[in-house]
Amino acid sequence: MVVVFLLLLLMPSSRSATSISVVDRNVVVGEMGEMLQLRKRRRRRRGHVSLLTCVVGFLFLCQVSRLAAAAVLHRHQRISGSAGDVLEDNPVGRLKVFVYELPSKYNKDWLEKDPRCLTHMFAAEEFVHDFLLTSPVRTHNPKEADWFYTPVYTTCDLMPNGLPLPFKSPRIMRSAISYISTHWPYWNRTEGADHFFVVPHDFGACFHYQEEKAIERGVLPLLKHATLVQTFGQNHHVCLKEGSIVVPPYAPPEKMQSRFIPLSTPRSIFVYFRGLFYDVGNDPEGGYYARGARAAVWENFKDNPLFDISTQHPSTYYEDMQRAIFCLCPLGWAPWSPRLVEGVIFGCIPVIIADDIVLPFADAIPWEKIGVFVAEKDVPNLDKILSSISPEQVLEKQRLLANPAMKQAMLFSQPALPGDAFHQILNGLARKLPHDPHIYLEPGQMVLNWTEGPVGDLKPW
Amino acid sequence: MKKAAGSHRPTRMRSKNRSGFSSDQTSDTAFRSTSISFFRIFIQCMFCIGTLIVGFRFTREAHFLRASFHHPEDSFSRRTGARMGSLVSIGNRSDLDLRIQEEIANDPEAFRLENSETIIRSRVRVDVGRHAILIRPWPHPDPFEVIQAHHLIARVQMEQWQLYGSKESKPIIAITTTFVRSFQAVHLTGLLHTLSLVPVHVTWIVMEAGGVTNETAYFLSKARVHRLLHLGFGDAMPAGLKERGQLEAHMRVEGLRYVREEKMEGIVVFADESNLHSLDFFTEAQKVDWVGALSIGLLGFAGFEETAQSRIADVHQEEVGAGRRDNLFSRRTFEPQVQGPSCDSEGNLVGWHIFDPLPLEEEVYTGIMLAQNRRLEWPNFVLNARAVWKTEGNQPEWIKSWDEWATPKDGSAPDIKAILRDDKQVKVLGDCGRKVLLWWLRAEARADSRHPANWVLDENLEIIVPAKSTPWPDRPVRVPPPPPPPAAATVGTGSKRGAGSRVSGGKGRRSKRRQSRPNIS
Numbered sequence: 001m002v003v004v005f006l007l008l009l010l011m012p013s014s015r016s017a018t019s020i021s022v023v024d025r026n027v028v029v030g031e032m033g034e035m036l037q038l039r040k041r042r043r044r045r046r047g048h049v050s051l052l053t054c055v056v057g058f059l060f061l062c063q064v065s066r067l068a069a070a071a072v073l074h075r076h077q078r079i080s081g082s083a084g085d086v087l088e089d090n091p092v093g094r095l096k097v098f099v100y101e102l103p104s105k106y107n108k109d110w111l112e113k114d115p116r117c118l119t120h121m122f123a124a125e126e127f128v129h130d131f132l133l134t135s136p137v138r139t140h141n142p143k144e145a146d147w148f149y150t151p152v153y154t155t156c157d158l159m160p161n162g163l164p165l166p167f168k169s170p171r172i173m174r175s176a177i178s179y180i181s182t183h184w185p186y187w188n189r190t191e192g193a194d195h196f197f198v199v200p201h202d203f204g205a206c207f208h209y210q211e212e213k214a215i216e217r218g219v220l221p222l223l224k225h226a227t228l229v230q231t232f233g234q235n236h237h238v239c240l241k242e243g244s245i246v247v248p249p250y251a252p253p254e255k256m257q258s259r260f261i262p263l264s265t266p267r268s269i270f271v272y273f274r275g276l277f278y279d280v281g282n283d284p285e286g287g288y289y290a291r292g293a294r295a296a297v298w299e300n301f302k303d304n305p306l307f308d309i310s311t312q313h314p315s316t317y318y319e320d321m322q323r324a325i326f327c328l329c330p331l332g333w334a335p336w337s338p339r340l341v342e343g344v345i346f347g348c349i350p351v352i353i354a355d356d357i358v359l360p361f362a363d364a365i366p367w368e369k370i371g372v373f374v375a376e377k378d379v380p381n382l383d384k385i386l387s388s389i390s391p392e393q394v395l396e397k398q399r400l401l402a403n404p405a406m407k408q409a410m411l412f413s414q415p416a417l418p419g420d421a422f423h424q425i426l427n428g429l430a431r432k433l434p435h436d437p438h439i440y441l442e443p444g445q446m447v448l449n450w451t452e453g454p455v456g457d458l459k460p461w
Numbered sequence: 462m463k464k465a466a467g468s469h470r471p472t473r474m475r476s477k478n479r480s481g482f483s484s485d486q487t488s489d490t491a492f493r494s495t496s497i498s499f500f501r502i503f504i505q506c507m508f509c510i511g512t513l514i515v516g517f518r519f520t521r522e523a524h525f526l527r528a529s530f531h532h533p534e535d536s537f538s539r540r541t542g543a544r545m546g547s548l549v550s551i552g553n554r555s556d557l558d559l560r561i562q563e564e565i566a567n568d569p570e571a572f573r574l575e576n577s578e579t580i581i582r583s584r585v586r587v588d589v590g591r592h593a594i595l596i597r598p599w600p601h602p603d604p605f606e607v608i609q610a611h612h613l614i615a616r617v618q619m620e621q622w623q624l625y626g627s628k629e630s631k632p633i634i635a636i637t638t639t640f641v642r643s644f645q646a647v648h649l650t651g652l653l654h655t656l657s658l659v660p661v662h663v664t665w666i667v668m669e670a671g672g673v674t675n676e677t678a679y680f681l682s683k684a685r686v687h688r689l690l691h692l693g694f695g696d697a698m699p700a701g702l703k704e705r706g707q708l709e710a711h712m713r714v715e716g717l718r719y720v721r722e723e724k725m726e727g728i729v730v731f732a733d734e735s736n737l738h739s740l741d742f743f744t745e746a747q748k749v750d751w752v753g754a755l756s757i758g759l760l761g762f763a764g765f766e767e768t769a770q771s772r773i774a775d776v777h778q779e780e781v782g783a784g785r786r787d788n789l790f791s792r793r794t795f796e797p798q799v800q801g802p803s804c805d806s807e808g809n810l811v812g813w814h815i816f817d818p819l820p821l822e823e824e825v826y827t828g829i830m831l832a833q834n835r836r837l838e839w840p841n842f843v844l845n846a847r848a849v850w851k852t853e854g855n856q857p858e859w860i861k862s863w864d865e866w867a868t869p870k871d872g873s874a875p876d877i878k879a880i881l882r883d884d885k886q887v888k889v890l891g892d893c894g895r896k897v898l899l900w901w902l903r904a905e906a907r908a909d910s911r912h913p914a915n916w917v918l919d920e921n922l923e924i925i926v927p928a929k930s931t932p933w934p935d936r937p938v939r940v941p942p943p944p945p946p947p948a949a950a951t952v953g954t955g956s957k958r959g960a961g962s963r964v965s966g967g968k969g970r971r972s973k974r975r976q977s978r979p980n981i982s
Contacts, residue, residue, distance in 0.1 A: 075624055211589050234587070264626035266618040270610050285591075292592040300600040306610050325617055355587050380597035387609040391616040398617070 076402035091426035098145035110156035171461040193439035204230035221452035233358030270306040272324035632662040632727035636716035640670040643906035662687035671697040707874035742898035756801025
């Protein structure tokens with residue numbers, strides 16, 4: 001390193017600069033050396049030496065920082081997905097979001113009625129609203145906004161047992177949209193193409209918990225052009241619109257981060273899973289719940305000592321996940337579950353058993369390199385598949401999981417930290433900019449059909 | 462089935478052909494009767510089949526029967542799914558259902574959805590509806606896969622240790638004294654395997670009384686330690702236990718002198734060969750700054766089966782009075798005897814628990830002893846190797862210098878506890894001595910035992926006594942003739958004796974052994 005530095009300083013204007021690049025890393029230095037030669041020939045020699053020292057000093061610092069980063073990163077690896085190395089992008093300055101002021105019956109009243117909305121797995125809609133109100137990307141001037149956010153809590157109508165009822169959600173959403181379209185001109189300008197909504201329910205904007213009914217309903221017709229931020233993601237499915245941003249379900253960050261055990265605790269459980277295999281209440285005959293995949297896991301592996309699977313929920317659930325190498329994340333009634341988030345936080349490699357699933361932030365996170373994907377028809381061979389993964393691959397996946405950027409991206413942290421799920425959502429929205437000029441409609445041009453959809457949805461709320 | 466009237470006798474022959482193909486049906490009545498009865502049979506069959514279908518519920522057992530591994534795409538197809546779907550939604554869906562019914566009751570118009578049979582299939586690639594639960598024909602673990610998984614687990618744990626665990630690991634220096642005797646194999650094998658499993662670098666210094674011998678070297682060659690030093694000590698091991706203890710102390714000091722001269726780094730552990738170590742002991746030893754003390758449990762009493770507690774209880778029983786035998790059993794709880802540091806509630810060292818480890822010709826004392834002839838054992842202490850180095854300026858002042866403690870002026874055996882000027886500075890390990898991480902198995906053969914050391918008989922014993930002590934006649938044992946040897950077979954010299962020669966009891970008594978079969982070449 002020092003030798004290179006000195007050689008460049010003493011270098012005559014000849015082609016010896018390229019001969020310095022003996023190590024791969026120093027190819028950059030060699031190329032820079034060539035560029036320097038050209039510059040010298042064009043320019044006069046005045047200020048030549050000072051320029052050279054500046055450039056070389058800068059290169060030196062780059063190399064040193066890269067080496068330092070490489071030394072730290074042997075424990076974890078950089079993550080770059082299909083959109084590039086975008087996990088750590090900062091969205092501030094790249095987009096502006098205008099938050100509509102809706103009457104409290106759309107958001108706050110629901111929270112007052114049932115504060116459980118802030119702790120269940122659909123709490124993303126509340127937290128995104130909270131975050132955007134105080135975020136630097138928020139703008140109070142709608143004329144300069146790139147994206148418009150409507151804070152309507154459609155998943156907050158809870159039953160006594162805590163599950164949300166989606167029956168009123170289409171009407172609530174319609175009512176909110178008609179409100180914003182009458183009070184502001186921006187909805188009609190684009191028919192919602194530069195608006196985004198957070199719909200964390202089971203099947204997103206299809207607003208039903210049962211898959212068949214959800215497919216029948218399809219995405220709410222009024223949201224046809226809008227961008228949806230949802231937890232549901234499945235390819236070739238009606239309820240995943242093109243251009244949606246898939247986010248992880250809400251998992252309480254403090255609860256998980258307070259239960260870490262020392263990293264030197266050896267991982268001695270091979271496969272770990274806690275949850276239902278048969279949903280006797282809703283699916284007494286079997287075969288519907290999880291498309292039979294969870295039942296297949298139980299029937300094939302209940303006596304396998306490598307599989308620590310059970311329906312009993314222990315008090316050491318989080319600690320056990322940290323002692324496990326693989327954590328099963330099979331589908332349930334919907335393909336997504338908070339197990340994925342928990343597995344990533346605790347360093348347990350997620351084994352995803354859900355055909356065609358789209359995982360959160362799939363363009364920023366290369367999930368195939370991090371998790372293990374098993375087709376539902378291959379579930380009876382799960383032990384063969386998992387034990388035949390080579391140790392190097394397993395260690396590689398663990399290194400990727402150990403990356404703090406990865407763990408941060410899965411959490412809706414309070415307060416918001418750089419790189420967390422809020423910022424990934426904003427990054428995703430920023431990547432969709434600039435808007436296609438075709439979305440701006442002529443005044444008077446109507447594309448959406450406000451009377452489309454089941455009759456029950458058209459009732460005002 | 463009722464037969465058609467009027468067609469019995471004259472058409473008996475034809476009645477046989479009724480179910481089949483009645484070719485000669487000439488009379489109208491006959492023709493009508495056969496068609497009616499054929500029709501009836503047909504109806505009856507149809508009804509039978511219909512009851513079978515309707516009555517056969519699709520239970521989970523039906524799933525298991527029909528689910529076969531070779532037809533993964535044979536989902537309980539969407540048609541059944543659609544039909545059953547509507548059934549299920551009406552069925553018992555607990556709270557959700559009640560709420561649905563409530564909502565429907567409130568506003569029936571709103572929930573008139575389309576018929577669930579018309580699922581929009583074209584836009585969904587994964588089937589919605591009922592699927593088979595796939596179970597492979599032999600749903601049990603395969604041993605090879607289990608082994609592979611365990612290799613994976615071991616590799617992951619090794620990586621974890623390297624990344625997160627090995628930062629605070631100092632190498633271990635184990636000092637062991639040994640000598641060739643019957644039980645050397647028993648003790649040394651266990652110790653060498655334990656030391657091979659310690660995850661840090663181990664330097665094993667073996668001091669052998671009586672000089673370096675081949676038998677010991679043979680054992681030590683199997684150890685997988687970082688560095689092995691096999692040193693000899695001139696004097697042979699004496700017979701008496703007290704003298705043995707003194708010679709061992711001298712040998713250990715000799716080992717420490719080696720550490721001192723070579724300036725070895727690490728933690729010195731006195732790994733006696735008759736000790737059983739748990740691997741936690743080596744992890745706990747890492748916490749030592751200068752001198753650490755921990756508890757050692759005592760197992761076994763040479764020659765006696767009863768424990769000291771029961772002997773005390775016996776004594777007490779005699780005092781109280783005979784006739785209450787059951788009390789003795791109820792009070793006979795085994796309390797392992799533990800020797801080591803003892804702390805108060807804050808964790809400060811206040812004293813030592815010492816037991817007299819000699820065989821029970823003498824009384825057994827419990828409690829804290831301060832008498833001079835009761836000593837702590839060397840394995841109770843763990844040292845930082847720097848405590849015995851020459852550069853005495855670096856040591857804390859409560860550690861005596863080498864010359865002061867290692868060679869006592871009055872000629873008595875050195876004691877490790879003498880290295881301390883101040884007992885209180887000792888770091889107490891193992892949860893303040895409450896956790897016992899190593900055990901002293903005090904089982905030893907008699908000093909005059911002539912059993913070969915490594916439990917292999919190279920030549921015949923001097924005296925062979927026939928094992929037969931029963932009046933039954935010898936049975937000729939049929940041995941299948943061995944396969945013809947491929948090349949010139951040299952007869953092994955009696956090394957094929959494994960199964961027969963087991964020593965009974967640890968006393969080294971010459972037990973009767975089965976006459977070994979001569980080799981048949």
